[in-house]
Amino acid sequence: MSSPVREGPAGDPAVSxxxxxxxxxxxxxxxxxxxxxxxxxxxxxVTMIVAEARADGQAGLGYTYGDVATAALIExxxxxxxxxxxAMAPPAAGQQVTAQLRNAGQPGAGAMAASAVDIxxxxxxxKLLGQPLFQVLPAFRAEVPVYGSGGFTNYPLPVLTGQFARxxxxxxxxxxxxxxxxxxxxxxxxxxxRKEVGDDVELFTxxxxxxxxxxxxxxxxxxxxEWRVCWLEEPVSSQDTAGLRLLRDAGPPGLDIAAGEYGFLxxxxxxxxxxxxxxxxxxxxxxxxxxxxxxxxxGLAAARQVDLSGHCAPAVSAHAFCAVPHLRxxxxxxxxxxxxxxxxxxxxxxxxxxxxxxxxxPGLGLxxxxxxxxxxxxxxxSRA
Numbered sequence: 001m002s003s004p005v006r007e008g009p010a011g012d013p014a015v016s017x018x019x020x021x022x023x024x025x026x027x028x029x030x031x032x033x034x035x036x037x038x039x040x041x042x043x044x045x046v047t048m049i050v051a052e053a054r055a056d057g058q059a060g061l062g063y064t065y066g067d068v069a070t071a072a073l074i075e076x077x078x079x080x081x082x083x084x085x086x087a088m089a090p091p092a093a094g095q096q097v098t099a100q101l102r103n104a105g106q107p108g109a110g111a112m113a114a115s116a117v118d119i120x121x122x123x124x125x126x127k128l129l130g131q132p133l134f135q136v137l138p139a140f141r142a143e144v145p146v147y148g149s150g151g152f153t154n155y156p157l158p159v160l161t162g163q164f165a166r167x168x169x170x171x172x173x174x175x176x177x178x179x180x181x182x183x184x185x186x187x188x189x190x191x192x193x194r195k196e197v198g199d200d201v202e203l204f205t206x207x208x209x210x211x212x213x214x215x216x217x218x219x220x221x222x223x224x225x226e227w228r229v230c231w232l233e234e235p236v237s238s239q240d241t242a243g244l245r246l247l248r249d250a251g252p253p254g255l256d257i258a259a260g261e262y263g264f265l266x267x268x269x270x271x272x273x274x275x276x277x278x279x280x281x282x283x284x285x286x287x288x289x290x291x292x293x294x295x296x297x298x299g300l301a302a303a304r305q306v307d308l309s310g311h312c313a314p315a316v317s318a319h320a321f322c323a324v325p326h327l328r329x330x331x332x333x334x335x336x337x338x339x340x341x342x343x344x345x346x347x348x349x350x351x352x353x354x355x356x357x358x359x360x361x362p363g364l365g366l367x368x369x370x371x372x373x374x375x376x377x378x379x380x381x382s383r384a
Contacts, residue, residue: 014086014087014088014089015055015056015086015087015088015128016055016084016085016086016087017053017054017055017082017083017084017085017086017087017093017121017124018054018055018056018083019052019053019054019079019083020051020052020053020054020074020078020079020082020083020117020120021051021052021054021079021380021381022049022050022051022052022071022074022075022079022116022379022380023049023050023052023071023373023377023379023380023381023383024047024048024049024050024068024070024071024377024378024379024380025047025048025050025343025373025376025377025378026045026046026047026068026376026378027045027046027047027048027338027339027342027343027376028044028045029043029044029045029046029335029338030338031152031154031155032154032155032156032159033154035154036152036154036335037152037153037154037178037181038152038153038178038181038206038208038210039153039178039179039180039181039206039207039208039209039210039211040181040208040209040210041208042154046065046335046336046339047065047066047067047068047378048063048064048065048339048343049063049064049065049066049068049070049071049074049112049113049116049379050062050063050116050343050368051063051074051116051117051119051120052120053082053087053117053120053121053123053124054124055087055124055128056087056128058124058127058128059124059127060087060120060121060122060123060124060125060126060127060363061119061120061123061363061364061366061368062115062116062117062118062119062120062121062122062123062290062316063116063119063286063313063316063343064112064113064115064116064119064286064287064313065112065286065312065313065336065339066109066112067109068378068379069109070109070112070113070116071379071380072379073104073109073110073113074113074116074117077100077101077104077113078097078100078101078113078114078117080100081093081096081097081099081100082096082097082117082121085121087121087124087125087128088125088128090118090121090122090125090290090291090292091292093117093118093121094114094117094118094121094289094290094292097114097117097118098114101113101114106264106265107264107265107268108264110264111264111265111287111288111289111293112264112286112287114289114290114293115285115286115287115288115289115290115293116286116290117290118289118290118291118292118293119285119286119290119291119316119320121290122136122137122290122291122292123363123364123366124363126362126363126364127362127363129362130362131362132319132357132358132359132360132361132362132363132365133319133320133357133363133364133365134318134319134320134322134323134357135359137291137295137319137320137322137323138295138323139322139323140322140323140324140325140327141322141327142322142356142357142359143322143354143355143356143357144310144317144318144321144322144327144329144330144354144355145174145327145328145329145330145353145354146172146174146314146329146330146331146332146350146353146354146355147172147174147175147176147202147204147329147330147331147332148163148164148167148170148172148174148175148176148332148334149175149176149204149206149312149331149332149333149334150163150176150177150178150333150334150335151163151164151175151176151177151178151189151193152177152178153178153179153180153181153182153185154181157188157189157192160177160189160192160193161192161193161195161196163334164177164193164196164197165196165197167197167332168196168197168201170349170350171350171351171352171353172332172350172353173200173201173202173353174201174202174204174329174353175193175197175201175202175203175204176203176204176205176206176231176233176331177189177190177193177204177205177206178205178206178207178208179205179206179207179210179219180207180208180210180211180219180235181210183211183215183219186219187222187226190203190205190223190226190227190229191227193227194227194228199228202230202231203227203228203229203230203231204229204230204231204232204233205223205229205231205232205233206232206233206234207219207232207233207234207235207236208233208234209234209235209236209237209238209240211235211236212236213236213240213243213246213247216232216235216236216243216247217246217247217250217251219235220232220235220247220251220252220255221251221252223255224251224252224254224255225252229255230254230255230256231255231256231258231280232247232251232255232256232257232258233257233258233259233282234258234259234261235247235257238259238260238261238262238263238272241271241272241275241277242275242277244257244259244272244275244277244278245275245276245277248276248277248278248279256279256280257277257278257279257280258278258279258280258281258282258309259272259277259278259281259282260272260278260281260282260283260309260311261282261283261284261287261311261312262284262287263282263283263284263287263288263297264287264288264289265288265289266289266293266296266297266300269281269283269288269297269300269301270300273300273301273304273306278306279306279307280306280307280308280309280328281297281301281306281307281308281309282308282309282310282311283297283298283308283309283310283311284310284311284312284313285310285313285316285317285320285321286312286313286316287311291316291320291323294320294321294323294324295323298323298324298325298326298327299325301324301326302325302326305326306326307326307327307328308321308324308326308327308328309327309328309329309330309331310324310327310329310330310331311331311333312331312333312336313333313336313340314330314331314332314333314336314337314340314347314348314355315336315340315344315346315347315348315364315366316364317330318330318348318355318356318357319357319364322357330355332350332355342369342372342373342376343368343369343372343373344366344367344368344369345366345367345369346358346361346364346365346366346367347366368383370382370383
């Protein structure tokens with residue numbers, strides 16, 4: 001008589017993770033001067049850390065964006081923690097990951113490392129089940145509204161308006177530009193963008209924490225009155241919860257204050273909500289503990305009756321944010337859209353202002369283009 005099939009914590013037949021490998025690729029940006037710039041930072045490339053979890057002949061893909069040290073942290077601390085774990089129970093494996101990061105540091109690079117591994121485990125589970133990831137999750141929807149995001153402060157006006165025109169051609173009804181590097185230049189940039197896209201597009205701005213409280217309040221009123229801006233993201237630092245609350249209380253009606261993309265652990269999001277600091281909370285699935293962490297953040301936002309907006313990484317976020325109950329939208333960020341197009345086959349394009357995960361492709365529906373990525377490699381062994 002055959003033995004009964006052993007079950008894992010999720011109730012599914014247990015399959016052990018055979019191996020976890022990690023790679024990192026530094027992909028140059030395509031800015032007009034080889035750079036991209038926002039209110040507080042300038043960068044020439046974006047580093048994608050790719051984790052692969054293997055079990056029963058399948059490979060699960062996860063990734064994050066961060067320093068190459070994140071890849072070294074995965075290899076030194078997390079590969080052994082995940083090997084042998086139940087591939088059908090990603091949250092259980094995640095507990096082992098969290099334990100290994102106790103002394104190395106759970107926020108920051110630790111959270112990004114854990115996120116990449118968690119996403120890889122969820123993708124692996126979905127592939128083992130032969131289902132698309134969004135259908136394996138407790139999904140509330142099968143599509144995610146998006147907004148176009150880029151509009152970097154170093155873009156000349158023709159480049160800036162051309163980017164917004166392309167989003168309009170894709171049918172995206174919401175668009176965001178970076179502001180506040182040189183606040184005196186913003187009126188000309190906002191005027192050009194509003195003229196390009198017309199009055200029907202929802203216009204968003206993102207200061208990336210560049211402003212003081214008083215300056216942010218001044219620009220909040222101007223943005224709303226002169227250019228009908230309805231979203232002001234990180235007008236002050238996201239760590240300044242009192243300043244964000246001030247903007248909510250004293251800012252113009254109809255202008256939502258948003259922050260949360262730099263939340264790593266659940267208490268980070270609770271702090272923003274407890275302070276009444278945001279009209280819409282943000283979360284990045286590649287930073288906040290992966291899909292397991294995002295589900296917790298989504299529940300926290302729902303309990304407070306606050307919408308949640310997805311930050312970047314559209315190839316994974318399109319699946320993950322289907323499982324968020326109070327979803328507002330997802331940031332379709334130019335830098336990540338381009339990097340993911342270079343890195344993966346199977347990325348999604350907006351249609352009618354939404355991203356729709358392919359129900360016919362298991363997992364995330366992605367395949368790594370190893371040969372194309374090899375010239376960008378900065379960590380790990382070649383797969384080309």
